[in-house]
Amino acid sequence: MNALLYLSWTSARNRFVSAFRRVQSPRYAAALLVGGVYIWSLLFRTPNRGAAASFLLGRPSEALITLLMVLTLMGSWVFGADVTALAFTQAEVSMLFAAPLTRRQLVGLKLFRAQIAVLINALIWVFVLRRGGPYLPSPLRALSLWIMFSTLNLHRLGAALVQSAWRQHGGVGVRKNRWSIAIFGAIGVLILSGLAINRDRLIHAGGIGEFFVNLSNTLLESPAAVGLWPFHLIVAPTFAKTIPGWERAILPAMLMLLIHTWWVLRTDAAFEDAAIEASAERARRIEAIRSRRAWGMPSKPRKASSSLRLGTVGPPAVAIVWKNMLCLRRTVQLRLFVGPLAMALAFGAAVSSAGGDTASFIATSSVTFAGILLIFGSRLVRNDLRHDMLHLPLLKALPVSSGDIVLAEVASSALPMAFVQIVLVMIAYVAIVLSSHSPLDSRLRDAILVASPFAALALNGALITIQNGMAVLFPAWMRLGTGVSTGVEALGQNVLAMVAHFATLGLSLLPPMLVGWTVALALHQPRPTTIAVATIVGAVVLAIETFGAIRFLGRALGRVEPLQS
Amino acid sequence: MISATELTKLYGDFTAVRGVSFHAAPGEILGLVGPNGAGKTTTLRCLAGIISPTSGTIAVAGHDMRDDAIAAKRALAFIPDEPHLFDYLSVEEHLRFIARLYGVHDVETRLPAMLDELELSERRRSLPGELSRGMRQKLAIACGLLHDPSALLLDEPLTGLDPAGIRRMRETIVARAERGTAVILSSHLLNLVEELCTKLFVLRQGECVAFGTMDEIIATHPDLAGLSLEDVFLSLTSEGTEGAGA
Numbered sequence: 001m002n003a004l005l006y007l008s009w010t011s012a013r014n015r016f017v018s019a020f021r022r023v024q025s026p027r028y029a030a031a032l033l034v035g036g037v038y039i040w041s042l043l044f045r046t047p048n049r050g051a052a053a054s055f056l057l058g059r060p061s062e063a064l065i066t067l068l069m070v071l072t073l074m075g076s077w078v079f080g081a082d083v084t085a086l087a088f089t090q091a092e093v094s095m096l097f098a099a100p101l102t103r104r105q106l107v108g109l110k111l112f113r114a115q116i117a118v119l120i121n122a123l124i125w126v127f128v129l130r131r132g133g134p135y136l137p138s139p140l141r142a143l144s145l146w147i148m149f150s151t152l153n154l155h156r157l158g159a160a161l162v163q164s165a166w167r168q169h170g171g172v173g174v175r176k177n178r179w180s181i182a183i184f185g186a187i188g189v190l191i192l193s194g195l196a197i198n199r200d201r202l203i204h205a206g207g208i209g210e211f212f213v214n215l216s217n218t219l220l221e222s223p224a225a226v227g228l229w230p231f232h233l234i235v236a237p238t239f240a241k242t243i244p245g246w247e248r249a250i251l252p253a254m255l256m257l258l259i260h261t262w263w264v265l266r267t268d269a270a271f272e273d274a275a276i277e278a279s280a281e282r283a284r285r286i287e288a289i290r291s292r293r294a295w296g297m298p299s300k301p302r303k304a305s306s307s308l309r310l311g312t313v314g315p316p317a318v319a320i321v322w323k324n325m326l327c328l329r330r331t332v333q334l335r336l337f338v339g340p341l342a343m344a345l346a347f348g349a350a351v352s353s354a355g356g357d358t359a360s361f362i363a364t365s366s367v368t369f370a371g372i373l374l375i376f377g378s379r380l381v382r383n384d385l386r387h388d389m390l391h392l393p394l395l396k397a398l399p400v401s402s403g404d405i406v407l408a409e410v411a412s413s414a415l416p417m418a419f420v421q422i423v424l425v426m427i428a429y430v431a432i433v434l435s436s437h438s439p440l441d442s443r444l445r446d447a448i449l450v451a452s453p454f455a456a457l458a459l460n461g462a463l464i465t466i467q468n469g470m471a472v473l474f475p476a477w478m479r480l481g482t483g484v485s486t487g488v489e490a491l492g493q494n495v496l497a498m499v500a501h502f503a504t505l506g507l508s509l510l511p512p513m514l515v516g517w518t519v520a521l522a523l524h525q526p527r528p529t530t531i532a533v534a535t536i537v538g539a540v541v542l543a544i545e546t547f548g549a550i551r552f553l554g555r556a557l558g559r560v561e562p563l564q565s
Numbered sequence: 566m567i568s569a570t571e572l573t574k575l576y577g578d579f580t581a582v583r584g585v586s587f588h589a590a591p592g593e594i595l596g597l598v599g600p601n602g603a604g605k606t607t608t609l610r611c612l613a614g615i616i617s618p619t620s621g622t623i624a625v626a627g628h629d630m631r632d633d634a635i636a637a638k639r640a641l642a643f644i645p646d647e648p649h650l651f652d653y654l655s656v657e658e659h660l661r662f663i664a665r666l667y668g669v670h671d672v673e674t675r676l677p678a679m680l681d682e683l684e685l686s687e688r689r690r691s692l693p694g695e696l697s698r699g700m701r702q703k704l705a706i707a708c709g710l711l712h713d714p715s716a717l718l719l720d721e722p723l724t725g726l727d728p729a730g731i732r733r734m735r736e737t738i739v740a741r742a743e744r745g746t747a748v749i750l751s752s753h754l755l756n757l758v759e760e761l762c763t764k765l766f767v768l769r770q771g772e773c774v775a776f777g778t779m780d781e782i783i784a785t786h787p788d789l790a791g792l793s794l795e796d797v798f799l800s801l802t803s804e805g806t807e808g809a810g811a
Contacts, residue, residue, distance in 0.1 A: 310661050312672050319665035327653040394649040396615045398666055399639040561616045 004101070004109045012116075027476065035492025062239040063216040066231050070191065073155050073184075073231075086110070086160045104265055110157060111264070118149040140246055144237035147253045151234050154260035161267045187227045194224025230256065317404040324383045324412030331383070340376065344369035359435035363428040370424035374456070377417040378463045384409040385468040385557075389480045393562045403554025410468055410550060414460040418453075421460070425452040447528035451535035458512075458539035461546045466504045469549060470497060472557050508545055512538035566591045566747030567612060567641070567716045572621035574607050574771075581607040584621070585773045587766045589747040591715070594738065596762030597751040600802050603768040605751045606646075609718050612749065613643035625716050639667060642714035646721035648705035650693040656680070656704055657689040660711055667712035675711060682733075683707045698725040706734065710741070717741060717748045723757065735761060759794045769802045 022028045088096070088110075096106060122145035126138050136144070162181075195202070198218040205211035218224055225232075233252040240246035308329070310322045348365025373380070388395055388409060395405060429449045432438050440448070471478045478497060516538030520530045568588035574581045582604040589595040597605050610616045612623055614634050623630040626640035654662060660679065664672035680686040683703040693701055702725040709717070719738070723731050738761055742748050749766075752758055758765070765782060767775040775782045782797070783790050789797050 307655070307658055310665055312661075312664055312670055313668070314665070316666045316668070319662050322665070323651060323654060323658075323662055326658065327651070330653045391649055391651065393610070393615045393645065394651075397613045397638060397643050399635045400666060401635060559617075562610075 003099075004096075004105060004112075008109070008112055031490070031492035031496060033492065034495050035490070038491060038495055062232075062235060063219040063228075064212065066228050066235050067191075067215075067219050069152065069235065070187065070228060070231050073152075073159065086157070086164065107157070107161070107264060107267075111154070111261075114153045114157075115150070118146060118153055121149050122146045136240060136243070136246055140243070141238065144240070144246070144250070144253070147250075147257050148234055148238050151253075151257045151260050154257070154264050158260065158264040158267060161264065187230070190223045190227025191219075194218055194221065194227070197223075315404070316398075316400045317408040320400070320405060320408035321412050321415075324388075324409070325416075327383045327387070328381065328412070328416060337373075337380070340372040340380075341369055344372060357435055357437050359431045360437055360439075363431035363435060366424040366428040366431065370421040370428075370456075373417060373421055373424075374459060374463075377421075377460065378413070378467045381413045381417055382467075384413040384464060385471045386478060386480055389471050389475055392560065396562070401554065402558035403551050406468065406472070406550050406553045406557055410461060410464050410546075414457070414464040417464070418456040418460040421456045422453050425449065425456070441528075443526070443528040444531070447532035451532045451539075454536045454539035458542040458546070462508055462542055463505065465546050465549050465553070466501055466508070469504075469553050470500065472553050472560060475560070508542065508549075511545060512541040515541045566593075566626055567595075567718075567749060568624045569608070569612065570622045572608065572611060572623065573619050574604070574611055574616065575619045580771050582611070582618075582768075583771045585766075585768070585771075586621075587773070587776050589716075589749055589764070591745040591747050592742050593764055594742050594748040594750055594762045596758035596765045597749055597768065598753075598755070598758055598765060598798060599768035602770075603802070604771040605768055606720060607771075608768070609643065609645075609720050609749070609751055613641065613718055614638050615643070639712075640714060641716035641718060642709035642712070643718040644706055644709040644720065644722055646724050648693075648701040650701060650704060652693055655690050655692055656685050656696070656707075659704060659708055663708045663711050669712050672711075679707050679711055682737075684730075699727055699730060702726055703730060706737075710737070715746055717746050719748065719750045719752075721752055722750070723752070723754065755794050755798055767798065767801050774801045 023032055088106075092109075096109070122142055125145050126142045195218060198214070198221075201214045202211060202218065205214050219228060233249075234256050236249035237246055237253045240249050308322060308325055310319060344365045347368045348361045348363075351360075351364045385406065398405070400408075426449070429445060432440060432445055438445075467478075471480060474497075516534040519537045520534040523530050523533060525533070566589060568586075570586045572585050573583055585604075585608065587595065597608065599605050607616070611618045612625070612630075614623075614630050614637060617631070623637075625637040628634075628637035628640065630637045650659065651662075657676065657680070660676050661672060663669070664676070669675060677686070680689055683706060685700065685703055685707060688696060688700060691700075693704070696704065702722075706722065717738075722734055722738075726734060735757070738748060738750065742763075750758065750762060764778050765775060766773065767782075775786070777785075779794070779797075782801075786797075786801070789800055792800065
């Protein structure tokens, strides 16, 4: 068997076998089941799919999608091709580039590998559009989508190869690929001419909807339609509404696919340098995506321009809090808080719009922001065991008891979150005092101000402890560090972890609420005093519960071994 | 100073280490050698308190690792083959972190000397991601040596070091031993083991096949007399060889 085919086949087989073995474990099987149900409900059970599909498969959509495709592909030529189209894995770079293989064989491998993504995309869209009215049967739609995605992928790869040749060979590379350049130059001129001819129609459109209608009409007329014609051939089968129409469209589309295949395989460009660069770029992008998804934990910390002071004497566990504070300072990204802040500001504006009072707007927004941080804060800040479990051998070699390690790790996330929430409540308090339309009487707001630090500390401590507890007790179920696992079972794991988180939180809140309620009934004091005292007592009960949980987790951490995590 | 008695470690049905006993006294350098998968790293990890032995006891500086783990860990340093560092602490912050954990009160005096000794002074504000593999290894070594441990566990300590670094590391190990530190050194570099170690502990498939000085090992295996350490090692660790401790 050809070595590259062998590589692809054995890699795919081993991946499947390892996934199958993993699913034999009950936890992965459960996660796969939950993830599958979630995807099924999301993709295939959405009502009114027919209306959406009819819209997606309409003629204006066809014209606009053709234009978008052209713009994307032309962007590769004008602004530079996406270098990651040439990316190989690090193992492929070190083994295949040094092997006696032709460039054409390597490009062939790239094309073959890309078919996995192409097929998955095609299948997803077939399912999404399967109830698209009286249109194509699913197998025909699948074939159409496969041709469209394959051609796009070939074009992307071809553009990257051609530009790689330009960079490595300068004028020689340009001459070698003069036909590609001439064809795309002509297409660009035709589309721009069409837009220029119809510019008045576009500029004077009476709204965004009319603009798009005019734009799609412009694209369906000469000369833009002539320029778009080759690309329209590629998308036409996907948008065909009848089987005879599809039969007419499929052959030209296949011809375009063959032309692209011939073009890419014929482009014997020296792409190795660009491919190595692209491989590093792809690795960096994947890391960046993971960092964005792993909230609060960019993969690469900022420079250590300044530090925090750490005394040389005192409890050793404080050093762990200090270490994590440095982590927070160097890695937390303020943009993560922009979304919650914007939501809080919007809510504040909506609530205070009737009064038109700036102070009440600030108060509402601050309290809302504090609430959002309370609920989602444990996902925003993760500089605790969810990160340090990756350093378990190092942690376990330290002369600090496991219980103190857990306590320090929980404090590292809970304290900053509680601090921010307390400050927000204080801002809200001051704003309410200054507001002309204060919704709370002075004694009640004083009571809330007094009780909120206790509540914030206890609640954040409990929330972060639950998250850390799952990292210690079920490390395979949690996302640890900055890495993000993908796949259906990973999705299912996330859903299950979230359910477990809220179920545990609900259970742990029962005793404090019960005790707080009992205290409130027993006090016979004015309402503000009752609220403050009951909240503080409830917070203390929750803190005691959390402390007990931390001690339990300490013992569990003592039993966890690196190989098990 | 470091002693293991009937140490056994199981991973499920697999026995990584089976009933081994050895000790390293103050000033001794014990070479822990064996082929890949012999159980060297598992043994070192048990000694460092990173994993718990399934059975047997470990004592470091007189402290039992099971009953008094904190005191035992405070007395030792474990320098793994792959430097485990925190991505977001600079070189100097790593040392300050370790100083606080191990109660090093004179860190302000020791820190510059340690940075100089390991040629890290100019990189004191660098994060691990900005360091080369060798520099990261030096930082891991500095973290291990800062608190002046009385027991030192080294797992392939020369990996990634440049020739000057290798020489300095060899000198450091000898100097520490001369000052009374008990050292356990795991390495595949048999010339290093031969040069530095006062005793050998040879593992094969989790079992001890030889323990003692070279003379003691030869005394229990007379057929090995006159062979180089490499030949002794290959002979002891090849299949079918009967294990024996000196």
